[in-house]
Amino acid sequence: MSYEKVAQAQKRLRIGAKQVLKSIKNGEVLEVVIAANAERHVTDKIVNLAEQHNVPVTEVDSMIELGQVSGIDVGAATVAITK
Secondary structure: OHHHHHHHOHHHEEEOHHHHHHHHHOOOEEEEEEEOOOOHHHHHHHHHHHHHOOOOEEEEOOHHHHHHHOOOOOOOOEEEEEO
């Protein structure tokens, strides 16, 4: 499950749309994790850019749970696991 991947990669995470987009553009990302209940106008840009850079995208169910496993106290729409 991708929540486990995120939890294991604590020190190599970029959290939030702006940080994830920047990291993809810089070629630093191994995988992007998107919350299914996040707003599509936020995540669509990330998914499109990830596809352009051949970065795999995984979808998980919950922003709240993604935020928790990422080590933050709020929901996270997207997280990038970096190299």
